[in-house]
Amino acid sequence: MKILFLGTGAADFPQDKTVHGFRRTSSALIDSSILIDPGPWVLDAIEEFGVDVKKIKYILNTHLHDDHYCKDTLDYLLTQGATFVETKDKDVLSLGDYTVEAYRGNHTEKVCHFIIKNGEACLFYGLDGAWLQYEEIRAIWKHKPSLAVFDATVGFVEKDWRVFEHNNLNMVIEMKKSIDTDIKKYVISHMAYTLHTDHQTLCREMEKHGITVAYDGLEIEF
Numbered sequence: 001m002k003i004l005f006l007g008t009g010a011a012d013f014p015q016d017k018t019v020h021g022f023r024r025t026s027s028a029l030i031d032s033s034i035l036i037d038p039g040p041w042v043l044d045a046i047e048e049f050g051v052d053v054k055k056i057k058y059i060l061n062t063h064l065h066d067d068h069y070c071k072d073t074l075d076y077l078l079t080q081g082a083t084f085v086e087t088k089d090k091d092v093l094s095l096g097d098y099t100v101e102a103y104r105g106n107h108t109e110k111v112c113h114f115i116i117k118n119g120e121a122c123l124f125y126g127l128d129g130a131w132l133q134y135e136e137i138r139a140i141w142k143h144k145p146s147l148a149v150f151d152a153t154v155g156f157v158e159k160d161w162r163v164f165e166h167n168n169l170n171m172v173i174e175m176k177k178s179i180d181t182d183i184k185k186y187v188i189s190h191m192a193y194t195l196h197t198d199h200q201t202l203c204r205e206m207e208k209h210g211i212t213v214a215y216d217g218l219e220i221e222f
């Protein structure tokens with residue numbers, strides 16, 4: 001499987017691509033065919049990264065916050081042949097060659113995190129969310145994801161109330177220690193504009209912990 005990060009930022013990024021370290025709001029494309037989150041910057045990313053929009057077959061949505069769901073984006077993609085797949089906690093769906101499991105995350109009541117499998121390859125996508133829920137950990141133990149994407153909204157900032165619905169980096173590092181052997185590759189995404197240092201510094205810090213920092217346009221095969 002392949003994941004292409006179309007956007008890796010949180011909702012606080014200015015709507016201005018010229019700002020230093022600009023990130024689009026978070027979304028990702030799996031094997032050209034499954035889009036996670038039809039957010040407001042998705043069409044811009046599709047154009048910049050040369051994505052063939054006609055190959056997008058399925059659209060999943062983690063939750064309805066504005067940075068992850070944009071009706072205009074969704075409507076356009078539906079006209080191009082994609083299907084919107086609604087999910088709720090504990091759903092197990094077959095989408096072509098893929099199995100998708102949905103788990104409630106620790107963010108808002110209706111956020112869905114996804115386990116997406118195709119043969120031996122398995123993705124865990126956990127945006128947005130703070131500490132993993134027990135059912136998610138059980139799914140990770142069971143499926144042993146080849147790649148997992150974690151929320152890293154809050155940076156190394158401490159005493160920030162947002163850690164109750166998003167991770168700071170110490171939380172990601174702590175979780176990784178507990179499930180280190182269950183996941184092959186760790187990636188963080190959904191970085192906030194106001195709560196992070198620059199990308200290079202963040203990469204250096206996270207490399208010490210074996211964690212990859214996503215950026216817009218990053219593609220990883222797993």
Ligand SMILES: [Zn+2]
Binds near residue numbers: 010011026065067068
């Ligand atoms: Zn978000």
Ligand SMILES: [Zn+2]
Binds near residue numbers: 063065107128
């Ligand atoms: Zn959210």
